[in-house]
Amino acid sequence: MSESASSEHDSHHNLVVGNKKLLMWLFLGSDCMFFGTLISTHLIYRKLYPEEYDPTQLFSLELTSFSTFILLMSSFLMALAVSAMHKGELKSFRRNTLGVIFFGLIFLGCQVFEFSEFVHLGLTLQSGTFGSTFYLMTGTHGCHVAIGVFWLTCLLFYSYSGKMDAHESAIDVEAAGLYWHFVDIVWILIFTAVYLIEFIGKTGGAAH
Amino acid sequence: MSSTVTATPTTQSEHPVVLSPERSKLGLLRPDHGKSVIIDWLTTVDHKKIGIMYGAIALFFLLVGGLEALIIRTQLAVPENDLISAQRYNQLFTMHGTTMIFLAVMPLNAAFFNFLVPLQIGARDVAFPRINSFSLWAFVAGALVINFGWILQALEAMGLFSASGPTEGMNDFVPAMGWFGYAPITGIKFTGAGTDFWIMGLQILGIASLTAAMNFTVTIVNMRAPGMKMMRMPVFTWMTLVTSLLIVFAFPAITVALGELMFDRLFGTNFFVTAGGGQPILWQHLFWIFGHPEVYILVLPAMGIISEVLPTFAKKPLFGYPIVVFSGAVIGFLGFAVWSHHMFTTGLGKVATAAFSLLTMAIAVPTGVKIFNWVGTLWGGRVRFSPPMIFALGFVWMFMMGGFSGIMHSSAPADAQQQDSYFVIAHFHYVAIGGIFLAVVSGIYFWLPKMIGKMWKGNLSTWVAIFSTVGLNVTFFPMHFLGLLGMPRRTHTYLEGFGWETYNLVCTIGAYILAFGILLLVVDIIRCFRSGEPAGNDPWDARTLEWKTTSPPQVYNFGKTPIIHARDALWEDKYGPENRKCGEQAEDGHGIHMPSQSWWPLLASAGFIPLGLGLSLMQAGVPFMGYFAIFGLCLCTVGIALWAIEGPGGYHLHPKKDA
Numbered sequence: 001m002s003e004s005a006s007s008e009h010d011s012h013h014n015l016v017v018g019n020k021k022l023l024m025w026l027f028l029g030s031d032c033m034f035f036g037t038l039i040s041t042h043l044i045y046r047k048l049y050p051e052e053y054d055p056t057q058l059f060s061l062e063l064t065s066f067s068t069f070i071l072l073m074s075s076f077l078m079a080l081a082v083s084a085m086h087k088g089e090l091k092s093f094r095r096n097t098l099g100v101i102f103f104g105l106i107f108l109g110c111q112v113f114e115f116s117e118f119v120h121l122g123l124t125l126q127s128g129t130f131g132s133t134f135y136l137m138t139g140t141h142g143c144h145v146a147i148g149v150f151w152l153t154c155l156l157f158y159s160y161s162g163k164m165d166a167h168e169s170a171i172d173v174e175a176a177g178l179y180w181h182f183v184d185i186v187w188i189l190i191f192t193a194v195y196l197i198e199f200i201g202k203t204g205g206a207a208h
Numbered sequence: 209m210s211s212t213v214t215a216t217p218t219t220q221s222e223h224p225v226v227l228s229p230e231r232s233k234l235g236l237l238r239p240d241h242g243k244s245v246i247i248d249w250l251t252t253v254d255h256k257k258i259g260i261m262y263g264a265i266a267l268f269f270l271l272v273g274g275l276e277a278l279i280i281r282t283q284l285a286v287p288e289n290d291l292i293s294a295q296r297y298n299q300l301f302t303m304h305g306t307t308m309i310f311l312a313v314m315p316l317n318a319a320f321f322n323f324l325v326p327l328q329i330g331a332r333d334v335a336f337p338r339i340n341s342f343s344l345w346a347f348v349a350g351a352l353v354i355n356f357g358w359i360l361q362a363l364e365a366m367g368l369f370s371a372s373g374p375t376e377g378m379n380d381f382v383p384a385m386g387w388f389g390y391a392p393i394t395g396i397k398f399t400g401a402g403t404d405f406w407i408m409g410l411q412i413l414g415i416a417s418l419t420a421a422m423n424f425t426v427t428i429v430n431m432r433a434p435g436m437k438m439m440r441m442p443v444f445t446w447m448t449l450v451t452s453l454l455i456v457f458a459f460p461a462i463t464v465a466l467g468e469l470m471f472d473r474l475f476g477t478n479f480f481v482t483a484g485g486g487q488p489i490l491w492q493h494l495f496w497i498f499g500h501p502e503v504y505i506l507v508l509p510a511m512g513i514i515s516e517v518l519p520t521f522a523k524k525p526l527f528g529y530p531i532v533v534f535s536g537a538v539i540g541f542l543g544f545a546v547w548s549h550h551m552f553t554t555g556l557g558k559v560a561t562a563a564f565s566l567l568t569m570a571i572a573v574p575t576g577v578k579i580f581n582w583v584g585t586l587w588g589g590r591v592r593f594s595p596p597m598i599f600a601l602g603f604v605w606m607f608m609m610g611g612f613s614g615i616m617h618s619s620a621p622a623d624a625q626q627q628d629s630y631f632v633i634a635h636f637h638y639v640a641i642g643g644i645f646l647a648v649v650s651g652i653y654f655w656l657p658k659m660i661g662k663m664w665k666g667n668l669s670t671w672v673a674i675f676s677t678v679g680l681n682v683t684f685f686p687m688h689f690l691g692l693l694g695m696p697r698r699t700h701t702y703l704e705g706f707g708w709e710t711y712n713l714v715c716t717i718g719a720y721i722l723a724f725g726i727l728l729l730v731v732d733i734i735r736c737f738r739s740g741e742p743a744g745n746d747p748w749d750a751r752t753l754e755w756k757t758t759s760p761p762q763v764y765n766f767g768k769t770p771i772i773h774a775r776d777a778l779w780e781d782k783y784g785p786e787n788r789k790c791g792e793q794a795e796d797g798h799g800i801h802m803p804s805q806s807w808w809p810l811l812a813s814a815g816f817i818p819l820g821l822g823l824s825l826m827q828a829g830v831p832f833m834g835y836f837a838i839f840g841l842c843l844c845t846v847g848i849a850l851w852a853i854e855g856p857g858g859y860h861l862h863p864k865k866d867a
Contacts, residue, residue, distance in 0.1 A: 034460035
């Protein structure tokens with residue numbers, strides 16, 4: 001007898017993609033449109049008001065590159081955690097998941113630091129369209145990371161309940177993994193289209 | 209396993225098997241659905257019960273939206289009428305549009321999706337039964353949040369409530385800015401708490417639609433019975449798939465737009481605030497990138513219903529099945545590329561206007577192809593004028609008329625004349641009532657015997673058809689002329705002497721005829737419930753798999769999973785050659801696996817009510833509402849967490865005789 005209704009149903013057919021995984025892919029497709037809309041809102045207003053703000057005075061490429069690198073590495077650990085779960089190696093899964101959570105928290109910490117720095121320098125949610133679009137977009141991404149951290153923390157705690165095994169839980173971890181990789185990719189896009197692009201033709205990073 | 213309970217073998221009976229509640233992974237008891245009918249319906253994960261609840265609630269809101277329309281039409285019956293104030297008129301047309309689209313038609317479609325799709329593809333249930341329950345209750349939460357303003361408005365009229373805070377003096381607690389909420393009128397300077405209820409309500413409804421759409425996509429892709437290949441699926445299931453994908457990819461745009469608007473109102477951002485550099489046209493783009501696919505989200509399921517009804521009552525297979533399916537997919541795809549035809553008058557520039565004009569004309573092609581296929585289906589068929597068929601035939605004609613005026617709009621110069629006039633109202637009401645409404649009524653007449661197991665009595669349906677079709681034409685045909693004579697939309701009254709008086713009076717009379725038709729429909733449905741004769745499994749001599757089950761279907765749908773060998777599976781099973789008849793999957797000896805009921809989707813979606821109301825009222829200056837919103841968010845999070853930990857569970861049924 002199977003534990004879950006969906007996996008029982010899965011077993012009736014030879015599915016290319018299982019139910020949970022397909023659901024996750026659909027969610028990510030939807031989320032693509034979601035971030036696409038947010039990022040394009042930002043870019044449209046950037047193009048419309050090029051003189052409104054000079055982000056190169058604000059952005060610290062060093063800090064953001066560091067946090068981008070951290071997020072990339074967390075994706076690597078996430079892949080290791082998924083692979084560990086597929087093999088049923090709980091210890092390795094826990095170690096790698098803890099790493100992902102830790103790196104995710106570092107990323108969030110960097111973002112909080114960055115935000116408070118920007119507010120200190122005068123860019124608030126209310127300042128023009130740049131402040132509005134920048135904070136809403138990066139903030140939404142931050143929320144996604146925070147939800148991911150919460151999700152992985154739940155999985156980590158759950159792994160101590162003794163109810164996790166390669167057969168039942170690999171797909172759950174894989175879904176979390178897909179989500180985490182997606183959030184990572186979105187950040188790469190934001191880092192390129194929002195941060196790096198501002199420095200084209202500029203000589204260097206911010207003064208601070 | 210600890211979380212599974214095997215039911216005692218039972219006979220096939222009308223009553224679902226009563227089980228003692230099992231324990232979830234949390235060690236908590238699952239809802240005891242044998243104990244109380246209310247608990248059973250609140251916590252159900254059965255797609256059939258969820259579908260019926262969607263349908264009942266949607267019909268209620270259809271009547272509410274219809275009542276709002278009647279008040280609007282009564283106000284406009286004569287020039288310079290002062291039945292209602294201008295502000296109340298704004299509230300009524302806003303809520304009429306919002307209610308009809310999001311609370312009546314979309315959930316009516318969802319009702320059919322829920323009830324029919326698993327039956328049509330030979331599945332036991334949807335892929336994620338608990339997400340299905342969550343979608344239903346989130347929809348109810350969103351509907352309550354949007355309509356909550358009416359309660360406050362009533363309290364305010366009695367002098368028991370008044371707004372303070374940023375919207376002080378703006379006593380519109382009901383949304384009053386049109387169903388599309390164009391910026392900048394949705395800004396904090398111009399509208400009150402009604403706009404916040406609208407934002408939060410739509411956001412919650414969006415979550416409900418998205419989860420349901422993802423669920424149905426997975427169900428259709430993964431849960432088909434053996435042999436039910438994609439090109440053997442009933443067209444209604446195909447249209448469900450296309451609609452679901454449209455929802456998945458179109459709703460994020462409105463989610464972001466509503467989020468930005470919420471930030472504008474709550475936290476002073478400048479997305480759409482002109483003083484801070486915001487561009488109102490951005491709202492229009494974001495709204496219509498969602499809004500135009502939404503049009504097809506509404507109408508594609510209707511086309512699916514028609515593609516089921518016509519072949520059944522013409523006793524012929526659907527003419528050009530692959531072409532009909534492909535046309536539906538093309539409509540869905542092109543639906544994403546025509547949004548700016550709602551915005552021709554904003555000055556998009558020549559290239560953009562020409563491109564969107566052309567694409568809009570292009571989308572008429574697959575729609576026309578479908579109509580020709582329907583006519584081809586009827587051609588040479590043995591047509592029976594049973595109740596579902598009358599409405600389906602009405603659909604083909606009336607929808608076509610809505611389509612014709614739609615093609616007129618695709619020409620930008622003509623559209624510039626028609627924009628914001630009654631001509632546009634005439635167009636989309638022909639599509640909405642002549643198209644979607646007639647198709648939905650056709651679907652109700654077709655499938656209600658399957659849903660409740662009772663057959664229609666008498667021929668009241670003929671009168672429903674006569675009154676609703678005549679009413680619809682008398683109401684909306686004169687609006688074409690009104691529009692061309694220059695009568696603008698969304699004005700609460702008009703002066704004498706423009707030549708609008710007679711047309712308006714005729715429209716109002718028509719509205720009452722239509723309303724009488726809908727009243728007769730309600731009477732007919734009640735009569736069917738109260739005193740209908742047993743329907744039997746297949747009262748219409750139909751073609752698709754859902755008619756193979758009992759009426760109403762057993763909780764497990766199919767005793768043995770059918771094996772499909774052809775399109776129109778049941779028809780081939782009844783009349784086809786031996787090699788095209790349905791097979792049956794051998795039993796595995798474990799009985800039928802059923803999903804367990806659960807409290808947590810209900811709890812998670814209940815959290816949306818304090819969240820939505822809290823955020824809206826916080827903006828209106830009501831104290832402690834921020835905490836109320838946080839409470840709602842916590843409720844939601846706790847619900848989802850418990851839901852995840854609980855596990856899907858499940859139990860097994862052993863019916864003696866197969867359905």
